[in-house]
Amino acid sequence: MELSGSEIIVQFLKDEGVEHIFGYPGGAVLHIYDAIHRQDDVKHILVRHEQGATHAADGYARATGKPGVVLVTSGPGATNAITGIATAYMDSIPMVVISGQVPSGMIGSDAFQEVDAIGVSRPCVKHNFLVNDINKLAITLKKAFYVATTGRPGPVLIDIPKDITAPHIKISYEYPKQVSLRSYNPTVKGHPKQIKRAAELLLSAKRPMIYSGGGVILGNASEELRKVTRLLGFPITQTLMGLGAYPGTDKQNIGMLGMHGTYEANMAMHECDVLFAIGARFDDRITGDTSKFCPKAKIIHIDIDPASISKTINVDIPIVGEVKQVLTDLYQILEQSAEKPDQKALKNWWTRINSWQQQDCLAYDHTSKHIKPQSVIEALYEVTGGNAYVTSDVGQHQMFAAQFYPFDEPRRWINSGGLGTMGFGLPAAMGVKMAFPQAEVACVTGEGSIQMCIQELSTCLQYDLPVKIINLNNRYLGMVRQWQEFFYEKRYSHSYMDALPDFVKLAESYGHIGIRVEDPADLKAAMQEAFSHKDRVVFLDVITDQTENVYPMIQAGAAHNQMEISPVHKKRLGSINPEGELS
Amino acid sequence: MRHIISLLVENESGALSRIAGLFSARGYNIESLTVATTQDPTLSRMTIVTAGSDKIIEQITKQLHKLIDVVKLQDLTEGNFIEREMMFVKIRAEGETKRSEIQRLSNIFRARIIDVTDSTFCVELTGSGDKLNAYIKTLQDSDVIEIVRSGSMGITRGEKALTL
Numbered sequence: 053m054e055l056s057g058s059e060i061i062v063q064f065l066k067d068e069g070v071e072h073i074f075g076y077p078g079g080a081v082l083h084i085y086d087a088i089h090r091q092d093d094v095k096h097i098l099v100r101h102e103q104g105a106t107h108a109a110d111g112y113a114r115a116t117g118k119p120g121v122v123l124v125t126s127g128p129g130a131t132n133a134i135t136g137i138a139t140a141y142m143d144s145i146p147m148v149v150i151s152g153q154v155p156s157g158m159i160g161s162d163a164f165q166e167v168d169a170i171g172v173s174r175p176c177v178k179h180n181f182l183v184n185d186i187n188k189l190a191i192t193l194k195k196a197f198y199v200a201t202t203g204r205p206g207p208v209l210i211d212i213p214k215d216i217t218a219p220h221i222k223i224s225y226e227y228p229k230q231v232s233l234r235s236y237n238p239t240v241k242g243h244p245k246q247i248k249r250a251a252e253l254l255l256s257a258k259r260p261m262i263y264s265g266g267g268v269i270l271g272n273a274s275e276e277l278r279k280v281t282r283l284l285g286f287p288i289t290q291t292l293m294g295l296g297a298y299p300g301t302d303k304q305n306i307g308m309l310g311m312h313g314t315y316e317a318n319m320a321m322h323e324c325d326v327l328f329a330i331g332a333r334f335d336d337r338i339t340g341d342t343s344k345f346c347p348k349a350k351i352i353h354i355d356i357d358p359a360s361i362s363k364t365i366n367v368d369i370p371i372v373g374e375v376k377q378v379l380t381d382l383y384q385i386l387e388q389s390a391e392k393p394d395q396k397a398l399k400n401w402w403t404r405i406n407s408w409q410q411q412d413c414l415a416y417d418h419t420s421k422h423i424k425p426q427s428v429i430e431a432l433y434e435v436t437g438g439n440a441y442v443t444s445d446v447g448q449h450q451m452f453a454a455q456f457y458p459f460d461e462p463r464r465w466i467n468s469g470g471l472g473t474m475g476f477g478l479p480a481a482m483g484v485k486m487a488f489p490q491a492e493v494a495c496v497t498g499e500g501s502i503q504m505c506i507q508e509l510s511t512c513l514q515y516d517l518p519v520k521i522i523n524l525n526n527r528y529l530g531m532v533r534q535w536q537e538f539f540y541e542k543r544y545s546h547s548y549m550d551a552l553p554d555f556v557k558l559a560e561s562y563g564h565i566g567i568r569v570e571d572p573a574d575l576k577a578a579m580q581e582a583f584s585h586k587d588r589v590v591f592l593d594v595i596t597d598q599t600e601n602v603y604p605m606i607q608a609g610a611a612h613n614q615m616e617i618s619p620v621h622k623k624r625l626g627s628i629n630p631e632g633e634l635s
Numbered sequence: 636m637r638h639i640i641s642l643l644v645e646n647e648s649g650a651l652s653r654i655a656g657l658f659s660a661r662g663y664n665i666e667s668l669t670v671a672t673t674q675d676p677t678l679s680r681m682t683i684v685t686a687g688s689d690k691i692i693e694q695i696t697k698q699l700h701k702l703i704d705v706v707k708l709q710d711l712t713e714g715n716f717i718e719r720e721m722m723f724v725k726i727r728a729e730g731e732t733k734r735s736e737i738q739r740l741s742n743i744f745r746a747r748i749i750d751v752t753d754s755t756f757c758v759e760l761t762g763s764g765d766k767l768n769a770y771i772k773t774l775q776d777s778d779v780i781e782i783v784r785s786g787s788m789g790i791t792r793g794e795k796a797l798t799l
Binding site for chain 2: 180235357361
C-alpha cells in the first residue's frame with residue numbers, strides 16, 4: 053500500500069503490535085499526530101511533560117515486558133525526554149523513542165526548536181538512528197524495536213526530520229517482518245562447559261548464596277530461577293531491581309542485599325563460599341567496597357552482556373547468555389547429577405543465617421506518636437494483599453517500600469534503581485495502569501519526589517487512570533537529610549521542604565480525592581478508604597516521623613559485615629563485634 | 636600497557652562520535668585514532684591506540700564491541716603486527732648549511748622532502764612513533780614551524796586478517 057512517512061510510522065506501530073504510545077505534540081511531529089488522529093488502533097496518551105511520557109512508557113514496559121513507545125517533538129521535546137531515556141538505559145528497559153526533527157534541509161542551521169537529538173541522547177541510549185530517507189523509515193523502525201528488545205534491552209531513539217513525514221510524499225509500504233544486523237548478534241545459549249563447571253561448583257558449596265538481579269525479570273526467567281533455587285535449597289538474596297523474581301515471602305528468600313539490604317543478606321554475602329550471581333551487575337550500591345566484597349567466595353556470574361562480566365568484581369566462572377536459557381540448561385544438569393548439595397553443611401549454614409534473621413534488623417519503634425514510614429508500607433501491603441503493582445520515586449520511601457513490601461511476583465515492583473530518578477513514580481504508575489486497568493497500582497513517593505512530575509495528575513484524570521499515591525510526607529528530602537545527619541554533623545543544608553502545597557487541595561483541584569492522615573491510629577482506615585475508591589485517583593498524604601532513618605546501612609567504603617544498624621536493633625541486641633557476629 | 640585496537644565499523648554518520656564518546660564518557664585514555672573507508676564502502680577501518688591495565692583494556696574492547704556500529708574488533712597487540720605512523724614537518728630552512736643539514740638528516744631517516752621554498756622544507760616521514768619522535772629530536776625547536784601526525788595504523792602479520 054502507498055503511505056506517507058507519517059502513515060508508515062503509525063501503520064508500522066500497529067503491525068508491530070504497539071497498542072499505546074505516550075507523547076506530546078509539537079511542530080516537527082504534527083504530520084505524525086495527524087496520522088494518529090486518523091486511526092483508532094494505536095492509542096496515544098497525552099502527558100503533561102515529555103519526562104512523564106518516557107517514565108510512563110518505562111513503567112508500561114517494566115510491567116508488561118513489551119517495549120514502551122514514546123513520541124516527542126524536536127528541540128525541547130527531545131531534551132525533556134532525556135531524563136526518562138537515561139532512566140530506562142540504566143535499568144535496561146526496552147523503549148523506543150520517536151523524536152521529530154526539523155526538516156532535513158534545515159538541520160544544522162540552528163532552526164527553531166532544533167537540537168542535535170542524536171548527539172544529546174547518544175550516551176544514554178542503546179542505539180539511535182537518524183532517518184534521512186523515507187525508503188529506510190520502516191526498516192529503521194524495525195531495527196529500533198529489534199535492538200531495544202533483544203540482548204540486554206535498552207532505549208533506542210529514532211530522530212525523524214519533518215520532511216520525511218510529509219503527507220504528500222507516499223511510497224509503498226510493507227511491514228518488515230524480520231531484520232538482521234551484521235554487527236549485532238546477542239548470545240543466547242551459555243557455553244555448556246561453563247554451565248557444567250558452575251554446576252560442579254554449586255554442588256561443592258558449603259555456604260552458598262544466590263544473588264539475583266533485574267536481569268532475571270527482564271529475561272522472564274523467574275520460573276527458572278525458582279526451580280533452580282528450590283532444587284538446590286540455597287538461600288537467595290535479590291537486588292533492588294530483582295525483587296519479585298523469587299517470591300519475597302518464601303523462606304529461602306533472605307531479603308534484599310546492599311546498602312540498605314537486610315542484616316542476614318549482607319552477612320551471608322560476606323560469609324558465603326560460593327556466590328551465584330544471576331542477571332545482576334555488581335552495582336556499587338550492592339558491593340560497597342569492592343576489595344572487601346564476598347572475600348571468601350568463588351563467584352559464578354550469568355549475564356547477557358559480556359561487558360558486565362568482571363567489570364567491577366572479578367568472577368571465577370562467567371557465563372554469557374540469556375538467563376532463562378542458561379538456568380534451564382543448568383537445572384537439567386543439577387537434576388541429573390548423582391551428586392547433591394551437602395545437606396549437613398547446608399543445614400549448618402541455614403542455622404547461622406537463621407540466627408542473623410532472628411535479630412529482626414528491620415524492627416522499628418511502634419510506640420511513636422508519629423506515623424512511622426515503615427508502618428505505612430506495611431498498611432499498604434495489608435490492604436492490597438501484597439498483590440499491587442508498586443511504583444516508587446527515589447529516596448527513603450523507595451527503600452522502605454523495597455524492605456517492607458515483599459513481592460511474590462516479578463514485574464510488580466517498579467522503580468528507578470540505576471539512575472535514581474526522582475519524579476519517576478507517578479508517570480510510571482500511569483503506564484502500569486494503562487497496561488493493567490484492573491490491577492491495583494500504588495505509587496509510593498515523598499513530598500520531594502512527587503513534585504517533580506506532579507503535573508501528570510492531570511493526565512490521570514484525562515485517561516481515567518485511578519492510581520493510588522501514597523505520599524510519605526516528612527517535610528524533608530529524607531535520604532539527603534539522613535546522609536547529612538550521619539556524615540555532615542546534622543547540617544541540614546537545603547534538605548528541608550518549606551512552603552509545601554496542601555496536597556489534599558492540590559489533588560482535589562486536579563479532580564481527584566485527597567486524604568491527609570497524621571495520627572498512627574488513623575493510618576489503616578485511611579489506607580482502606582484510599583483503596584475503596586476503585587475508580588478514582590486518591591492522593592494519600594501521610595504525615596510521617598521526620599527523624600526516621602533507613603536501616604541497616606552500609607556506609608561508603610565499608611564491607612557487608614560492617615552495617616550501621618537501627619537504634620531499635622541495637623537496643624535489643626547489643627553492638628556488633630568487628631567480625632559482624634553478635635557480642 | 637599500550638594497546639592498538641583495530642575495528643571494522645559501519646560507515647555511517649555518528650559511528651565515530653559513538654566511539655569517541657565511549658572513551659570520554661568512561662574515562663578511557665585515547666592516544667590516537669585514525670579512520671578511513673575500506674575496499675567495502677559500507678565499512679570503515681579504525682585504529683585506536685590506547686593504554687590501561689589488562690582489566691581496563693578488557694572493558695574497552697567489550698564496551699566497543701557492544702556498540703551497534705562496531706562490526707568486528709581485534710586487539711593487534713595480542714599477536715604479531717606492523718605499526719606505522721605518517722608525519723609531515725614544516726621546517727624553517729634558511730641558509731645553505733641548514734638546508735644541507737636537514738637534507739642529510741632526512742636521508743638518514745629515509746624521509747622525503749615534498750615541498751620546498753626559499754625559507755622552508757616540508758618533510759614526509761613514515762615509521763613507528765619512536766622513529767618520528769627521534770627525527771623531531773634532531774631538529775631545533777625553533778626551526779619546527781608545523782607538525783602533522785596521522786596517528787598510528789596497524790595490521791596483523793601473516794594470513795590472519797580483520798575481515799568480515
